[in-house]
Amino acid sequence: MKKRILSLTLVICLLISLLVGCGQKDSDSESDTPSTGNAAEDGVKFAVLFGTGGLGDNGYNDEVYKGCEMAVEQLDASFDYCEPKDVAEFETQLRSYADSGEYDVIIAISTEQVDALKMVAEEYQDQKFCMLDTIVEGYDNIHSISAAYPDQHFLSGMLAGLATQDERFPLSNPENVLGFCIAMDTPTSRGQAAGFIAGAKYVNPDVEILTNYIGAYNDPATAKELALMMYERGADIVSANAGSSTQGVFYAAEEKDRYVIGTSLAMADPDHSLCTSLKKVWLFVVQEIESLQNGTWEPGNTVMGIPEGVCNYDIEGLNVEIPEDIVAILDEARELIANGDLVLPTDLDQIDEWASQNQYNK
Incomplete structure (x- = not known):
């Protein structure tokens, strides 16, 4: 009998260990009443499925978690979350x-996660x-909220297009080559x-931009190798999202003593990050929960950008x-986009035509 109890205990422990990637975060409400999902009475309760990169990535997952908090x-919301390690989950x-x-x-x-x-x-x-951050259309129970990708x-x-070859940036070189590691x-x-390439070509039409696909959001080793190849081919600035x-691109930038551009202030390397x-x-998270709280939630797509x-x-x-002269150029472009006077390409196959029609006039 004791052996059976011990075996059952071990099974339970194993099941618990399989759930270590999941957790919960409650509001500070002192009410002992369990949430019923009624936002008007109990506050919004939501669940979040993080990406395979997981929390602690100093990037997108952590920034979503920031929104949850x-x-x-x-x-006065509360949430549960899970950190899958594989797409199959x-x-x-x-x-x-x-x-x-x-x-x-x-x-x-x-x-x-779109197919699932x-x-x-x-x-x-x-x-x-x-x-979040991907458009899903045609569903009456899905609201997509994303950034305008470019x-x-x-x-x-x-900034990269202006900084490469510019002697005022000490880690630049004269090659006029940039890189972008695509997830x-x-x-x-x-x-x-497309946004990065268009930006570089807007101010530097002759720049060569190397690209490759990492193939995963949680493979810094591959990303490092791809970035190293870009630096070795003459790139002085490599970006990734x-x-x-x-993180692997940052390791490569440190090793080659060149510039890198990431997507998180938490991950940024002060000595090698250009921006x-x-x-x-x-x-996005706050807006989604607000819409549930005030009763304005609707399916469809919301896109926000500059x-x-x-x-x-x-x-x-x-x-x-x-x-300051470069800051002024960036400010001017931001204003053009905000006013709708500069419309950006949304995919790589649009770059050549867009660049031929859009050039910064110095």
């Missing part, structure tokens, strides 16, 4: 959240879902790369000094 602090976890009936909205955050989200949303049509990287691409062959990743894989391609993804103040470049905490 802001929703808890500002809106997405559908199972989404279905588990939906089947519980506990959540006002279930939030998926990664392009990798669509499948589960079709099965649970009374459950609200949110897709907006996040256009200004940093401009995946998806519309999101290609749109981000690839979750925790981006950060900033996307305030935490605002005009809404969601996307920008940033040099906070970096040792780089950007000359």
Whole structure:
């Protein structure tokens, strides 16, 4: 009998160990009443499925978590979350959240999760879902909220195009070559790369821009090797937007003593980061929970970028000094985009035609 009890205990411990990637975060409410999912009475309760890069990536996942904490602090919400290690886990976890009936909205955050989200949303049509940073169309129970993909990287691409070959930037070289490590062959990743390339060519039409696909959001080793090859081919600035894989590009920049452009201030290397391609993804989470709280939630797509103040470049905490004449050029371009006078390409196959029609007039 004792052996049976011990065996049962071991099984339970094993099951618990399989759930270590999941957790919860409650509001500071002192009420002992369990949440019923009624936002008007109990505050919004939501669930988040993080990407395979996981928390602690100093990037996208951590920034989404920041938004979750802001929703808890500002809106009296609470949330549960899970950190899948593999794409195969997405559908199972989404279905588990939906089947519980506990959540006002279930939030998926990664392009990798789209197929699983669509499948589960079709099965649970009374459950609200949110897709962050990727557009999902044609579902009455999914709201997509995302950045305008090229907006996040256009200004940093401009800065890179101006900084390469400029002797005022000590880690630049005369080769006129840049690099961009693309996470995946998806519309999101290609749109981000398109923004960077368009920005660079807007101010430097003769610049050569090397690109490659990492193939994962959690593979810094591959990202490092790809970035090293770019630096060895003459690039003095390499950018990436690839979750925790981006850390490998930073390792390569440090090794080669060249510039790097990432997407998170937390990951930035003060000595090698030219700037950060900033996307305030935490605002997406807050806006989603606010819409549930005030009863304005609707399915469909919301896209925000430079005009809404969601996307920008940033040099906070970096040792780089950007000359005032370059800052003025970046400010001018930001204003053109905000006013709708400069429309950016959204995919790589649009770059050549766009660049032929859009050049900065010095």
